[in-house]
Amino acid sequence: MVPLSATRLPSIDVVLVGFGWTGAIMGQELTDEGLSVLALERGPWRSTPERFPPTFAQDELRFYYRHELFQRPAHETLTIRNKPSETALPMRVLGSFLPGTGVGGAGVHWNGQTWRFLPSDFKARSHNAERYGAAAIPPAMTIQDYPLTYDELEPHYDRFEYLCGIAGKAGNLNGTIQPGGNPFEGPRSREYPTPPMPQGYAPTLFAQGAERLGYKPFPQPSGNMSQAYTNPLGVQLGPCTFCGFCEKFGCGNYSKASPQTTILPVLLRKPNFELRTESEVLTINVDRSAKRATGVTYVDAEGREFEQPAELVVLCAYALHNVRLLLLSGIGAPYDPVSGTGVVGKNYAYQVFSTVDVFFDDKILNPFIGAGAHGMVVDEFNGDNFDHSGLGFIGGGYISVLQTGARPIQTHPTPEGTPNWGSAWKRAVAQNYLRSTFIPTHGAVMSYRSNYLDLDPTYRDVYGRPLLRMTFDFGENEHRMSDFLTDRAAEIATAMGATRITRNYRKGSWDVVPYQTTHNTGGAIIGDNPQDSMLNKYSQSWDVPNLFVMGASAFPQNAGYNPTGTVAALAYYAADAIRTQYLNSPGPLVPA
């Protein structure tokens, strides 16, 4: 229901809630169709010259440790617990993940690691059941197939990669395996738009070690530019200078693909587009039938409420916010972990991460010469690229050396057994900073019956609305898989000729404190039917057909790759369906 105090504004065709990657993509696509589009962004306007120019963007304390570009928990946070029997407490300080706020969203401070999921990732349940037997999927594991295939999504992955100028080497061109690329990837219709990033010493050593073990290393597909690039919209990006301030930072050099550097210069000039910043959507409004969204209600920086009617509502906020807005608006049946019924909040998943530290006595690696997606990767142990028989888990992840900048507050590795402070610590840091690297393993997280999102009964945000509550822990599957990946990474470290290594296994329950990844997925998933999913394959609400929900909230479980490529591909896929199908005949695009 719309509060009586809200000022009713003139109706428009489309309202976008949130203005990061998917908001910018949707805005560009739907204005091209001639629709009047309004984007509402809760945070401020952000541009390179005002917020992260090269004169002060390279500040580790300010941007990473003091969180300048990220969501402020004081304004909104969520509560967290590992299992339903615990009492959730608020995430008072950001830690495990760093959601964005403001124009460009987390697309401003991502690393640029741009992946496609494997064809088998889209059939997580049926593929694994067929290859390993139904018993390979434990009853508590609630993984589902995507309602679409890799092949259906391929043209949309391609569009995003060409929008961004992703630097990489194809491993599979129309079914033909290409040397130097990832031989496990699904078929691509064409080569990457720009050549791979040149590789520094540590990634080169990693690739040599991996090759000694018979693996096929390839360059990390990169949203940091290997050369100048002009995208299909005519927007230009400059070559990356390897300054080493990429992840957690805005790029001062127009070298990292972001909404600002790929879409906004074109979109903001269109007469049928408008952006309102510091405009936070409180609810999605529906009519009495609850089958039609009438628009949204938002509050501006002065605390005034507005009702913005629209024919089409598209949620483009971060995955966690999309789910919370659905719950706050009473759209869709909230998921109940006891009965396993309901859809909103279902199948929340994450990423499981471990590392192997690699120390050399005799090699200067200069780890500060970096970029967010600069590195070499092996994919032999991702998804179902290997035989899982007898291993006791499904899924996998990639293993890599990504030399992203080694900024020293965060990165000052010491070998096992070094004290945490004092002269011995100082000596070890001085000895090892230039001579060490680490091998992360970036693993999938399956979905489980008791990992879910709902509204917290106790804690509230600045507007008095319930916070989102996250109930999440890694399963036995994730621990076995991550330990397996860690051991493979350690073998590569040894093959690199390391003087000593440290295996940092992922132990115990998920902990909110150490940063892991901002890859929160699920909660408003796509699927084949309204009993199992919130959205159909076009990211359209089963219940409210003029509502579409973008973002990694759509993933039925998380694959072993970074999500942005798939998030963007799903947005292009949905935009295409709106343009070619929905507008001709507004209504459900898939029969329930």
Add this chain to the structure above:
Amino acid sequence: MPEGPTHSTVPTPGTAVPGRVVAGSEPWQPGAAAPEIASSAGGYVFFKPAEAAFVEAAVARLIPADELGGGAIEADVPLFIDRQLNGDFGNATRWYMQGPWGEPTKTQGYQTRLTPAQFYRAAIQAIDAVSTRMHGQAFAALNGDRQDDFLRVLESGAIALDGVDGQAFFGLLLQNTIEGFFCDPVHGGNKDMIGWKLIGFPGARYEQRFFLKAFNQPFPLPPVGIAGRREWSR
């Protein structure tokens, strides 16, 4: 910490301006950029004398001056922490600080109702009380070995402080000390880039491609901060 411009707007015609409207082009305003304001010089503004004595003594043990060169004192880490506690970080401006305050599990993170500034104040008082009870002297007056022993016990969580979590405080103090040793000098720590020189980090360099392929060679340029280098202003 500057929050940057809060608006770059084109007013919407009509009575109510619904939010801040961006349309027609990318907004740009002169002077809207928000560079870091350099940390102020001079004495302590947050720490009281006894607190300063503790912090100076403790950080000198955490990152000592030794044969490798200066440590946390020489890097001005106490001054850095003082300025941090006096600002948005110390006041937990960004943190969610609404109750109720539950007893956390091991994985639920920071759950004390104290801001970092309040936490330092309470913890230092409690530490000096324990030190005085055990040794007859405040922490700062102990000899180096005793200070190390005290810090190790604090780190292990084996000491009970009155009303504060000593182990959590140790973690915060160590983190802030490392921040002050390795941050950009604009924040008041890492004086003369002492931390960066120790490890070979060249700082806020714009262009590093020229050395990407120089495998196994020491980087040939000295460190630089976002405000340049001291030599530039001489």
